[in-house]
Amino acid sequence: MLFSQRKKLKVTLLHLFVLCSAQHSAQPETRQVKGIVGTVFYFPERVLNSGNLLNQHFGSIAQVYPVKQSNTNLEKRFQNRLHWNNVTGVFTLSDLQIDDSGVYTVENTDEGKTTRIFQLTVYYVLSKPQVTVHDKISCSVVCSVENGREVTLSWYKGGEILNQTSSPDHNITLSLPLKVDEQNRDSYRCEAANPASNETAVVPHSCIESDPSKVKDGDERTRDCLIIAVICVLVASVVVGFAIYLKKRRNGHSHTDSPEREQDDVQYAEITHIKPAENQEERTGIPELESLKDNPNLTVYYTLQLHHMPASKDVDTA
Structure with missing residues (x-):
C-alpha cells in the first residue's frame, strides 16, 4: 500500500516536470534589438496577410487583415510613426524616441500562429569625441564626449584598449587623459561607443607640431x-x-x-731780375732784400714767405 502511493507520487512529479518543460520550451525567445533616437527601426519579422504588433504597455498597437489592410493608429503615441508595408510585410517605427524602448511582440497568423518577441532599446545619438591637447611639450591629450545611455569612452593603440571609462550619470561629460608616444601618434584613437553605434577621433597634429625641436x-x-x-x-x-x-x-x-x-x-710770382748796381740805393730799406744780400742762396719762395709773416703776426696779435 505504501509502496503504491510512493509510486503514484513519483509519476505525478514526473508529469508535472514534463508539463513545465513543455510550457517553457513553448515560450518564444526574446530577441534584443537596438535603435537610435530619430532613426527608423524595422521589426525583423514579416506579417504578409494577417497578424498583430503588440507593446508590453499598450497592448495591440497595429493590426493586419487578410485583405492586405492594416490599422496602425490604434495607439495615439505611435500615430504617423508606425507603418506596415503590404509588400514586404514589415512593421516600421520611425522617428524613434527614448520612450519607445520596451518589449514588442509580432504575432503572425498567416499559417498557424507564430510569435516573435523583441526587446527594443533606444539610444541617444552619440556625439563625436573631441581630443584636446593638454600639454604640448609632453604630448598629453584629453578625450571627452557627452555621456548617455551605456556610453563608454576608450583609448586604443592599434587594436589594444589602453583605458576606458563610463558613468551612470547621463548629465555629465566623460573625459579620459592619455600621454601619447610621439613616434606612434597615428596608431592612437579615442572611441565613444554604445551598443547601437560608435564614433572615433584621432590625436591632433598640433600635439607634435607645437614643439619645433621635436616636430x-x-x-x-x-x-x-x-x-x-x-x-x-x-x-x-x-x-x-x-x-x-x-x-x-x-x-x-x-x-x-x-x-x-x-x-x-703754392703761390707763384713773377721773378724780376734786378741789377744790384743801379737800384741799390732805392732798395736798401727793404728787409727782404737785405737778407738776400746776406744769404744769396735763399730762394724767392722763402723771401715771399718772410714777406707774409709780419702780416700774419699782426692778425694774431689783434
Missing part, C-alpha cells in the same frame, strides 16, 4: 635653413656693396681735393 621633419628643417641662408647672403651683399660705394666715393673726393689744395698752398 619638424627633415623637409621643414631644410626649408628653414635655405630661407636663413638666402637672407644672410642678401644682407651680406647689401653690406659689401654699400662699403664699396662709400670707399669709391671717399677716393673720388680725395682725388678731386688734392689739386685744389696744392694750388691753394
Whole structure:
C-alpha cells in the first residue's frame, strides 16, 4: 500500500516536470534589438496577410487583415510613426524616441500562429569625441564626449584598449587623459561607443607640431635653413656693396681735393731780375732784400714767405 502511493507520487512529479518543460520550451525567445533616437527601426519579422504588433504597455498597437489592410493608429503615441508595408510585410517605427524602448511582440497568423518577441532599446545619438591637447611639450591629450545611455569612452593603440571609462550619470561629460608616444601618434584613437553605434577621433597634429625641436621633419628643417641662408647672403651683399660705394666715393673726393689744395698752398710770382748796381740805393730799406744780400742762396719762395709773416703776426696779435 505504501509502496503504491510512493509510486503514484513519483509519476505525478514526473508529469508535472514534463508539463513545465513543455510550457517553457513553448515560450518564444526574446530577441534584443537596438535603435537610435530619430532613426527608423524595422521589426525583423514579416506579417504578409494577417497578424498583430503588440507593446508590453499598450497592448495591440497595429493590426493586419487578410485583405492586405492594416490599422496602425490604434495607439495615439505611435500615430504617423508606425507603418506596415503590404509588400514586404514589415512593421516600421520611425522617428524613434527614448520612450519607445520596451518589449514588442509580432504575432503572425498567416499559417498557424507564430510569435516573435523583441526587446527594443533606444539610444541617444552619440556625439563625436573631441581630443584636446593638454600639454604640448609632453604630448598629453584629453578625450571627452557627452555621456548617455551605456556610453563608454576608450583609448586604443592599434587594436589594444589602453583605458576606458563610463558613468551612470547621463548629465555629465566623460573625459579620459592619455600621454601619447610621439613616434606612434597615428596608431592612437579615442572611441565613444554604445551598443547601437560608435564614433572615433584621432590625436591632433598640433600635439607634435607645437614643439619645433621635436616636430619638424627633415623637409621643414631644410626649408628653414635655405630661407636663413638666402637672407644672410642678401644682407651680406647689401653690406659689401654699400662699403664699396662709400670707399669709391671717399677716393673720388680725395682725388678731386688734392689739386685744389696744392694750388691753394703754392703761390707763384713773377721773378724780376734786378741789377744790384743801379737800384741799390732805392732798395736798401727793404728787409727782404737785405737778407738776400746776406744769404744769396735763399730762394724767392722763402723771401715771399718772410714777406707774409709780419702780416700774419699782426692778425694774431689783434
